[in-house]
Amino acid sequence: MPRKKDETATQTTTSVQESQESDVTVESAEITANTENTEDTEKPSKTRKPRMSIPKQEIIIVMDCGRSRIKAMSIVNGVAASSIVLDSIVCEVDSPPFGEMGAFSMSREKVEVEGKLRDKVEHWVVGRSAKLQGAEWIAMSDDDDNKVRYFPILALGAIASLPNLYQFSTGTNEKNRALTIRLVTLSLANPLTLKKAIGQCKWMVVDGIKYRLSFSKDALNFPEGYGAALYGQGxxxxxxxxxxxxxxxxxxxxxxxxxxxxxxxxxxHEPNGGGGVSQLIKEFAKAVANTDSSKVIKPSQLREVLETAKFEDGKVSAIAPDGRDIGLALEAAIKNWIVDSPLTFALESLGTSARRYPVVLCGGGFAIKPAQHLIKDQMLRQGIPPEHLIEAPDPGMVALAELKRLYVNEQEEITDAELEQAA
Incomplete structure (x- = not known):
């Protein structure tokens, strides 16, 4: 019997639906299988390590780069950490010796090499070791402008000599560190000139460790001897x-x-240039040469004799390298220095002003005991009251050491604005 039209249509629709459902089921199964295979074969993603951020630690370095010696003191977190003294001598070398005080490499400009800009690397040794390098060395006392011309070298040599330099630095790499420095200087020179010169130094290498250098913009320059004024106020x-x-x-x-x-x-202030210890050494050399001894004493040896000289029982005692006592020659040299050099102008100026107001005696000249005694004796003869002569316990270091009063935690808080006004 032939089928009816409606029945045929119904069966066709049902077949189509079953076919579609079957296709969907197969497709879903394939998707599930593919998903499971993907989850099994896909490698787990690597977990990124969090980036370490090391906070900067600012080091305050108070520095006095004189013609004879460099004196530096570091202050960290309000505590005076260390201090060093170096001779003001520099020597440029082919490569810095490892483990030698004052030796470092640095760069302060770029040069073109094979079409590319590269850091121009310099190697220096600062201090007494500069004389041992077998190359020409330069003393700051050789020329009036040397102290300013070589200021960046002197400063970096002092920084390189700090015993705890690595502890002052920050960074995650043991061979690549960073130093953030607030430099405080004692100088008669233009502070802008010094600041510009040191700011050109971008990095230095000390004993194989590279330190990136960042100098604070609020660096201060105090007058020479400012610490002595602080000592008097204290x-x-x-x-x-x-x-x-x-x-x-x-x-x-x-x-x-x-x-x-x-x-x-x-x-x-009155600088009275030429009235310092260098003139005393010249007078001392003349006085020694006028003795009947045929032995020559080098100027560097005379300086050491001065530093170890004594004044005892009213007499000057100074022992030469060969054991002779040349105290009489030193006494004659000091007296000539007092009456026939620019030191005379300083004493004449204080002859009136120090009668009214107190004066703090400081500097390397007063660290020489016979010189200290004979100069004080001259000032007393000029009518200056004894109570107006203020002696520091360490006259050679007081100008530098007393500056820590401005930065250590124990002292009364002083604002940055007040520091800038004082500088």
Missing amino acids: NKLEPPTIFTFDIGYGTACVSEYSNIGKLPKRVA
Whole structure:
């Protein structure tokens, strides 16, 4: 019997639906299988390590780069950490010796090499070791401009000599570190000139470790001998004016300070160039040459004799390298230095001002015991009251060491604005 039209249509629709459902089921199974295979074969993704961020640690380095010696003191987190003293001598070498104090490599400019800009690398040794390198060395006392010309080298040599330099640095790589430095200097030179020169130094290498250098923009430059004024203020000196008498290697500087306020402020100064210890060494050499001994003493040896000389029982005692006592020659040299050099101008100036106001005696000249005694004796003969002569316990270091009062935690808080005004 023939089928009806409606039945045929119904069966066709049912077949189509079953076919579609079957296709969907197969397709779903394939998707599930593919998904399972993918999950089994796919490698787990690597977990990225979090990037370590090391906070910067600012080091305050107070530095006095003189003609004779470089003195530096580091202050970290409000605590005076270390201090060093180096001779003001530099020597450029082909490669820096490892493990030698004051030796480092550095770069302060780029040069074109094979069409590419590369760092120009310099190698230097600063301090007494500079004389041992078998190359020409330069002393800051050789020329009046050397102290400013070689300031970046002197500064980096002092930084390289700090015993705990690595601990001051930051970074995750043991061979690649960073130093953030707030440099405080004592100098008569233009502070902008010094700041620009040191800012050109981008990195240095000390004993195989590279330190990236970042110098703070708020670096300060205090007058030479400023620490002595702080010492006088710390001794509760009440007069509105105090003086400092700083005999260094090249100068016999007299400075007047206002003693009103938290910090002393310099009002005037007289450098008296040529009145320093270098002139005393010349006078000493002449005096020794006028003796009947045929043995020659080098200027460097005379300096060591000066530093170890004594004044005992009213007599000057100075022992030469061969064991002779040349105290009489030293006494004659000091007296000639006092009456016939620019030191004379400084003493004449203080002859009137120090009668009214106290004066702090500082500098390497007063660290020489016979010189200290004979200069004080001369000042007393000029009518200066004994109580107006303020002696620091360590006259050679007081100008630098007393600056820590401005930065250590134990002291009364002093604002940055007050520091800038004092500088």
